[in-house]
Structure formats: C-alpha cells, structure tokens
Amino acid sequence: xxxxxxxxxxxxxxxxxxxxxxxxxxxxxxxxxxxxxxxxxxxxxxxxxxxxxxxxxxxxxxxxxxxxx
Numbered sequence: 001x002x003x004x005x006x007x008x009x010x011x012x013x014x015x016x017x018x019x020x021x022x023x024x025x026x027x028x029x030x031x032x033x034x035x036x037x038x039x040x041x042x043x044x045x046x047x048x049x050x051x052x053x054x055x056x057x058x059x060x061x062x063x064x065x066x067x068x069x
Contacts, residue, residue: 021044
C-alpha cells in the first residue's frame with residue numbers, strides 16, 4: 001500500500017481498506033507455489049482501519065496500572 005500510494009491507509013476510509021484488500025489479493029495471486037488458499041478480507045479491513053493507530057497513550061495507561069500493582 002505504501003509503495004503504491006506513499007502512505008498508510010486512512011482510518012475509517014472504506015476505499016483505502018478496499019485498495020489494501022485488492023493489493024493483498026493481487027500479491028497472493030502472483031505468489032505461485034506460496035499462494036494462500038484463503039485471504040480473510042474482514043481481517044485485512046480491520047488491519048487497514050488500525051494501520052495508523054497511535055498506541056503510546058494506551059501503552060502508558062497500561063504501564064501505569066501494571067506499575068501500580
């Protein structure tokens with residue numbers, strides 16, 4: 001996705017999720033012997049939605065809870 005569009009998928013944009021699914025299917029089709037039998041489009045869609053997620057605030061929160069315990 002990044003090599004074609006130069007950015008990560010935008011969260012919540014269905015067109016970007018569909019582009020990611022299409023890219024993954026095309027890569028799988030051209031894999032020859034290493035081809036996967038099934039690609040889960042629902043999983044790829046969820047991955048596209050969270051590709052630009054910022055985990056630092058959540059990691060800080062859980063780190064504080066664990067540190068307190």
